[in-house]
Amino acid sequence: MSFSSSNRPQAAGARAAKPSGTGRRLPGNRERRPALAALAVILILLGAAGSTLIALRSGDRQYFVAVKENLPPGHKVEDKDLTRGDLAGATGTLVLWSDRAALKDQYTTGWIYAGQFVSKKNFTNDPVPEGGALVGISVESGRAPAEAVEVGDVVRLVRIPAANQDGGQAAVIAPAARVTSTTGSLTDGKTGANTTVNVTVLIPDSRATTVAAAAAAKTLVLVKLADSVKPEISNDPGAR
Structure with missing residues (x-):
């Protein structure tokens, strides 16, 4: 009786066939170090740029007048009613903290709420309007x-x-x-x-x-x- 070669048992000591293709080798520690160093440099540069931007913007901030508590219409303004807050960017007609003395003894024209920044239109010299x-x-x-x-x-x-x-x-x-x-x-x-x-x-x-x-x-x-x-x-x- 004869056997086909495909059914013959593998000889002892014979090596198994290697799978086709070659496996990818993972990068070693030495190869990863330059990439990590480059990433660290990029992060440092981004942090420095952010700090510079914050510093530049903080230089544009100014102090403006706000009120401490709710003020009703017709209220005569006193120093104790006022506080200051800082803002940057477009501030329109808000009253600068350095100009707060001009608001003393003025009268509110409407409700002003605690923490609200004020402009000159919020006040009037005369508590009695025309008519x-x-x-x-x-x-x-x-x-x-x-x-x-x-x-x-x-x-x-x-x-x-x-x-x-x-x-x-x-x-x-x-x-x-x-x-x-x-x-x-x-x-x-x-x-x-x-x-x-x-x-x-x-x-x-x-x-x-x-x-x-x-x-x-x-x-x-x-x-x-x-x-x-x-x-x-x-x-x-x-x-x-």
């Missing part, structure tokens, strides 16, 4: 909200009939007035007794006589409105 009038009123307990009325609030002034007046009706004589100052409280903090609160409001000049007369007659009721309600007249040119 407006400031009127002081004194309100007793029961004729104003128990919640404190604060500067910047918008209130409605209602005239009610006097105690000895029969058949009279309540009437709105100032639908939306801005509170520019307030002193006192409706309740004494120590005794709990009812007191009065003095409020100054900004209203159109055409309403000043009526409001002043009602205030003198003590026939006014003050109604606090939502923050979203715009006053009839304001120092803020954009709100008129």
